[in-house]
Amino acid sequence: METTHRVYVEDSRDLSNLDDDSVELVVTSPPYPMIEMWDDLFTDLDPAIGDALESGDDRAAFDAMHAQLEAVWDELERVLVDGGLACINVGDATRSIGGRFRVYPNHARILESFEARGFDPLPDVLWRKPTNSAAKFMGSGTLPPNAYVTLEHEYVLVFRNGGEKREFEPRADRRYEAAYFWEERNRWFSDVWTDVRGELQDLEFDGEGSDLRERSAAYPLEIPYRLICMYSTYGDTVLDPFWGTGTTSRAAICAGRNSVGYELEDAFLEVFDDRVDAVPELSRSIGRSRLDRHRSFVENRRDDGKSLGYEAVHYETPVVTKMERSIRLREATAIDERSDGYRVEHRPLSISLESPTG
Numbered sequence: 001m002e003t004t005h006r007v008y009v010e011d012s013r014d015l016s017n018l019d020d021d022s023v024e025l026v027v028t029s030p031p032y033p034m035i036e037m038w039d040d041l042f043t044d045l046d047p048a049i050g051d052a053l054e055s056g057d058d059r060a061a062f063d064a065m066h067a068q069l070e071a072v073w074d075e076l077e078r079v080l081v082d083g084g085l086a087c088i089n090v091g092d093a094t095r096s097i098g099g100r101f102r103v104y105p106n107h108a109r110i111l112e113s114f115e116a117r118g119f120d121p122l123p124d125v126l127w128r129k130p131t132n133s134a135a136k137f138m139g140s141g142t143l144p145p146n147a148y149v150t151l152e153h154e155y156v157l158v159f160r161n162g163g164e165k166r167e168f169e170p171r172a173d174r175r176y177e178a179a180y181f182w183e184e185r186n187r188w189f190s191d192v193w194t195d196v197r198g199e200l201q202d203l204e205f206d207g208e209g210s211d212l213r214e215r216s217a218a219y220p221l222e223i224p225y226r227l228i229c230m231y232s233t234y235g236d237t238v239l240d241p242f243w244g245t246g247t248t249s250r251a252a253i254c255a256g257r258n259s260v261g262y263e264l265e266d267a268f269l270e271v272f273d274d275r276v277d278a279v280p281e282l283s284r285s286i287g288r289s290r291l292d293r294h295r296s297f298v299e300n301r302r303d304d305g306k307s308l309g310y311e312a313v314h315y316e317t318p319v320v321t322k323m324e325r326s327i328r329l330r331e332a333t334a335i336d337e338r339s340d341g342y343r344v345e346h347r348p349l350s351i352s353l354e355s356p357t358g
């Protein structure tokens, strides 16, 4: 099986390279309005934003920054198939402007914007990010009443395009083979994720520390990887209109889906290019750790005297539900850079998963 991964170094307020109804899932993290690191970028997109910030008109700046994102949301409605999902990772911002401190609720604003465009909001996820403990003392330290709660979470807002679910032919392999384990469903479909750094080994920023992650505001690979497994099937294409260092595309390769990205900053493409050769190994290690975790789950469940009613078809392991039987993880085996993007060869992850005895 082959997947393709394209990146356009272009402005995603115009997605005219993409046909109508040509992507099945959007997974992205935009620049967060009112976070200072993005002031220059927003001002480049609309110089009135810089003027508003300089004159202390924070509301005008907030509105105008969201207007830049809304131009992208308009395009998503067109390129996403009916019933396709959009997952938007975003955090709120806190800031003092003109001596007044307040929160700028980006998540609420984006929720309204998507609803106004005919998307149906679905239950969202709140994930806890590790923060610097010094940041906990915002405001007046330990004296009431003027200290502020620290923002230690971000949102993954989830929307469906149009009112209807996607339809599949009965027993479609690309859907059944992309199933996730029952215990993964229980963890992934919780509305609070406290373990996003725990599950996949965070290889992607090894050697460069957190500096690059901070400069690029990259999210942990685990966020797009889970969302792609939760909300798309094999054969689908995942779009990230704020591609950054391409974490979404690396997650898509690991999950065996196609991807397409848009990014203004061409230097990030080199970052991706430097790391892409390591992705086959990453995909294998992610697949193996999912299977290892399943094996531990099976052992624990047996120890608890609970049943596992079905046998998986492609791995020597029992599973809890009938829907999991055809699960077939994929690993990337070769990556080839072409003029129009990357072609990736995949094969089924083929390790034997012994049934634990006892």
Ligand SMILES: C[S@@+](CC[C@H](N)C(=O)[O-])C[C@H]1O[C@@H](n2cnc3c(N)ncnc32)[C@H](O)[C@@H]1O
Binding pocket: 010, 011, 012, 013, 028, 029, 030, 031, 032, 041, 216, 217, 218, 219, 241, 242, 243, 244, 245, 246, 247, 248, 262, 263, 264, 265, 268
């Ligand atoms: C929060 S970062 C995304 C980080 C990415 N998720 C990762 O893991 O590396 C937002 C990115 O969107 C890009 N960007 C902002 N506005 C854009 C636009 N209109 N078109 C294309 N890219 C844009 C920025 O250059 C930045 O790299």
